[in-house]
């Protein structure tokens with residue numbers, strides 16, 4: 431029997447992105463080798479750490495956390511799309527969908543997995559900015575926009591003007607790539623002002639990002655990480 435590599439399963443309100451404030455159960459998988467330098471979940475990196483649970487144990491915890499009220503699950507990580515974890519994620523999604531759950535997957539921006547994305551309700555896909563020291567291939571965002579319209583958001587962490595200029599350039603490039611294909615490029619692209627581990631609420635940075643966005647009128651949405659404002663930058667399972 432295959433076991434699931436789990437970092438944590440818990441109920442919390444979504445803290446960022448377009449579904450901010452919505453209560454749901456998070457299933458956080460264990461394992462990631464992407465290596466964002468400003469990662470706030472380094473405890474999820476080691477593929478051998480965390481718990482090993484059966485599918486029934488994972489489902490029991492989801493039901494225990496969400497009860498009948500929250501049939502909403504966000505699968506996150508770690509990197510739930512990593513080939514080591516993907517078979518487990520596909521198995522879990524299949525059962526959750528049969529049970530009537532709404533399912534979001536947090537994708538790190540390194541892979542588009544059509545089999546998974548077809549099966550879920552929403553895709554939160556990272557476009558990595560220079561502050562992460564990881565690069566997202568823009569053709570993956572183009573593929574997402576082409577194959578999964580109205581079913582995804584792009585999220586980008588903005589630490590400085592360099593990151594903001596990078597997403598503006600990326601959006602313009604994407605528009606040029608897709609304009610002849612008649613693909614809608616008005617999907618939600620969320621700018622998340624960086625709120626790094628150990629920092630207190632970075633008001634100035636948030637205000638800067640809001641001002642850049644207002645001045646440039648590029649159609650991004652600036653949404654801060656609510657859970658970090660409320661609980662601090664280091665608290666887990668919130």
Ligand code: SF4
Nearest residue numbers: 462465466469508538
């Ligand atoms: S993809 Fe997510 S978990 Fe992995 S290093 Fe980047 S921020 Fe951390």
